[in-house]
Amino acid sequence: MTDYTIGRAAEELGVTARTLRHWDEIGLLSPGWRTTTGDYRLYTDADLDRGLDILIYRRAGVPLRDIADLLTEPGSRRDRLLTQRELLVQRIGHLHRMVRAVDSILEGDTVTMQDKKAIFGEDFPHHQAEAEERWGDTEDWAHARDAMTAMAADDFRRVKAETGAFAGALVAARDRGVAPGSVEADALVERHAMLVATFYPCSRAKQIILARMYAADDRYAGYTGDAADYLVELVEAKARAEGVDPETVTWG
Known part of the structure; x- marks a missing residue:
């Protein structure tokens, strides 16, 4: 198991440390490990997997307040990935419609x-x-x-x-x-x-x-x-x- 400081976890996920602190504050993603002295809280591989799920939902336009519920719904990680895929397909469809609407206005x-x-x-x-x-x-x-x-x-x-x-x-x-x-x-x-x-x-x-x-x-x-x-x-x-x-x- 790999442990990640907040800086490294942010780098791996492509977000800022401030974003990770906010997710921690609202109970969406908290570091799951502490150093033996208790001075530092570290992120685990499982935490980063959850962070990736959060990012996918956000890219699909899901509000943060709804993501916690999605992550706690019964089902396997495959089930969550299928849900994420469906949301992303919907998002792609929405973007395509927006492009067509702009084209229609131009025409x-x-x-x-x-x-x-x-x-x-x-x-x-x-x-x-x-x-x-x-x-x-x-x-x-x-x-x-x-x-x-x-x-x-x-x-x-x-x-x-x-x-x-x-x-x-x-x-x-x-x-x-x-x-x-x-x-x-x-x-x-x-x-x-x-x-x-x-x-x-x-x-x-x-x-x-x-x-x-x-x-x-x-x-x-x-x-x-x-x-x-x-x-x-x-x-x-x-x-x-x-x-x-x-x-x-x-x-x-």
Whole structure:
């Protein structure tokens, strides 16, 4: 096992010693070893692995306050790496959309509210205003606003098409009796999570709350067909398999 002083650990991770001290202060990454005299706290190889995980999450746009929860979720390091890969892919997609949006502006092809109404329906402005009133002060709303700003008209059409295709697949799975917790059911859960992640990070807890919201409000029928209750079953089953209690979830 190799021990690292704060200076060397900072150098290995490509951050400043001040950053490591801040992570220590907020309980995100603390040195796991002390010298025999107790005068110095040293970082271990395992600490540096955790530091690398933190950096990957940060590069993917995850707030520091959420990273601690991600690092303590049940699962192996491979599971965490798969989660990190998914977040990075989402980040890459977001950056590509931003580039396309800039290109559209340069070409004079901006997305107007009329375009959005034509794609999502005349009620789109009302739904957007209601969402802003409920969540306008949250980080997820900021993510969603930035994502929509970066989207060109073709992106909005793609999201609508993917949402419709998902709703059709969900209804078909329910009608065929696909069991919650099965491979096919879990794939549908991940497909829904990726749709949500187009706009903001989607944890399993958030996904449960969203699915329940769909089931409680007929205005969201377009997201799930008439299978919102079935989506709740699928998401909650996957959450339980991952060690998340659907009865205690909160947004965040």
